[in-house]
Amino acid sequence: MWNTWLVLFLALSGLLLIGGFWRELLGEGRVWLKWAHIVFGLALLIPVIYYLLLAAKHWKRLKGKTGQKTNVIFVLALLLGWLISGIVLWQFRLAGPRAANAALLIHDLLTWIGLPVIIYHSITRVKWLKEPKKRSIVAEETNAGSTAADVPKRPAPYGGSQPVYTRRGFVKLAVGAGLAVTLGPTFVRWASKALQLPGxxxxxxxxxxxxxxxxxxxxxxxxxxxxxxxxxxxxxxxxxxxxxxxxxxxxxxxxxxxxxxxxxxxxxxxxxxxxxxxxxxxxxxxxxxxxxxxxxxxxxxxxxxxxxxxxxxxxxxxxxxxxxxxxxxxxxxxxxxxxxxxxxxxxxxxxxxxxxxxxxxxxxxxxxxxxxxxxxxxxxxxxxxxxxxxxxxxxxxxxxxxx
Missing domain, CATH: 3.90.420.10 (Oxidoreductase, molybdopterin-binding domain)
Structure with a gap:
């Protein structure tokens, strides 16, 4: 849970830091946000080490699960890429301009690639909705190695009626809102100025x-x-x-x-x-x-x-x-x-x-x-x-x- 919140904070704060729109609004707060981003970015060492230590054991449990293996590789590559490029940007004086220039492009690109996945996992993995009336009637996620048949069925909430919205519906709404609000002005500027920078x-x-x-x-x-x-x-x-x-x-x-x-x-x-x-x-x-x-x-x-x-x-x-x-x-x-x-x-x-x-x-x-x-x-x-x-x-x- 803490890992998901950590990466979600880094993704969102990173978007605020690279966007000229947000730079103008944040003013002095941008400097404090930058240092918070650096400190929490260094904390990525914890999930990276965790992934590496458990990689062999976890990999055996994913035998035959190509999709989950791909996800593990993706997440580990994302975390390592963010961590290494972030350290280069943090120590830009030691790295020199050319290294920092490449690291900035990599860091930005990984943010756009990883953010939709991070938002989804952050919302679905954290126990966001704790009130019974706001839970959907979907089954709990199965443990590794178990099947849906092994999971006991949970009774439908409040008398078996359908909830106001399902967990899946909430996730879709939250992801869409997050992308629209956070990526809206920032993505348009980054895409036009970083991917197709004017000469x-x-x-x-x-x-x-x-x-x-x-x-x-x-x-x-x-x-x-x-x-x-x-x-x-x-x-x-x-x-x-x-x-x-x-x-x-x-x-x-x-x-x-x-x-x-x-x-x-x-x-x-x-x-x-x-x-x-x-x-x-x-x-x-x-x-x-x-x-x-x-x-x-x-x-x-x-x-x-x-x-x-x-x-x-x-x-x-x-x-x-x-x-x-x-x-x-x-x-x-x-x-x-x-x-x-x-x-x-x-x-x-x-x-x-x-x-x-x-x-x-x-x-x-x-x-x-x-x-x-x-x-x-x-x-x-x-x-x-x-x-x-x-x-x-x-x-x-x-x-x-x-x-």
Whole structure:
């Protein structure tokens, strides 16, 4: 019974964690749910060990029962797959981005494969309906090795009349409701974004930003010197995705600087840009490789403004009006930290954080602020949006050169 409840919790909490729809609703609670998912996920070791210890004896009792043998193999493979891929995702810093990327896809796929089975077994194995009037008149499940004839017939409840609903009817209703409520918004998004993830061209076609003129790409951007992005982005936001035009967009650098700047779009795209090729890694486990970004190195913007001696932190603002994060001055002066305007030779679409976003190749992407429109130099430390909600301020990738 505890095993079924454990796996049911993991399946449902896993769906909530991967869904962008639920991410926006859960907010800070998502971090606590993630840790609960990890702790209970590690508890899968108990049923896995149990299965392995009893495998030989149980297997002999299933002689000639092909269906039950298949079920045992399926459940054990499901538990092992979840456990191993989950450990890789939990220890993503040690595993590295490529291993985490593969583990995330496997973990998600096993959830969709196993969830209907898990819901069914959880409801049918747990003694859910304890009130006599809510029991059906089906016989109890037989013990292994016995036949239906060996099981004593139970009298029909409350005078032999048919129950309001049968156990089988209840299971069908519960499974259908569980699939509809839990999988509804989550499955649609996962199926479209994980199994048939849109490419950068698809995002560009749906770009809701209407700023003019388009920036003219440098020679290394068109065609992209990196050969084009390898992989697909998953879109996560904490607000609705904003869109911008020339009337509602500007870029500011202020705070503890010698000279404050505010550019409109026409002025901003005239600034001298550079090109870099780098990988993009999300803390949830997925990656996009060989991105060709074109934009302004952050340290050059800081030099233009002139940083006062009292400044210690670079605070970064998103155009969604909610999200912020920060870098130390040393981190902000790394050569590959870029205020990007183009991706693979095209304007960054609003779904991917355009028209301007930060790129921090040696850190996980929650530091790469989307819809970046303001940089403020401050004297104190600043704790960013997700760091306030449990994320680590140490966002370095494995093997990154820390400063």
């Amino acid at each position: 950068t061209a698809d995002y560009a076609a749906g770009n809701a930003n209407t700023l003019v003129p388009d920036p003219v790409p440098l020679a290394d951007s068109s065609p992209p010197v990196g050969g084009g992005a390898d992989g697909s982005f998953r879109v996560y936001t904490v607000t609705d995705i904003p869109a911008f035009d020339n009337s509602n967009w500007s870029f500011t650098i202020d705070g503890l600087v010698d000279k404050k700047f505010t550019w409109n779009w026409k002025e901003f795209v005239k600034l001298q840009r550079e090109v870099q090729v780098s990988d993009f890694h999300c803390v949830t486990g997925w990656s996009v490789y060989n991105n060709t970004w074109e934009g302004l190195p952050l340290y050059k913007l800081l030099d233009m403004a002139g940083v006062k001696n009292t400044a210690a932190t670079v605070k970064l603002y998103s155009g969604d009006g909610v999200y912020t994060d920060s870098l130390t001055l040393a981190q902000a002066r790394m050569e590959d930290v870029m205020v990007a305007v183009l991706h693979d030779g095209k304007p960054i679409p609003n779904q991917l954080g355009g028209p301007v976003r930060l790129v921090t190749p040696q850190m996980y992407a929650y530091k790469s602020v989307k819809w970046l429109n303001r940089i403020e130099l401050i004297a104190e430390d600043h704790t960013g949006y997700w760091e306030l909600r449990g994320y680590d301020k140490d966002a370095w990738l494995p093997g990154a050169k820390r400063v």
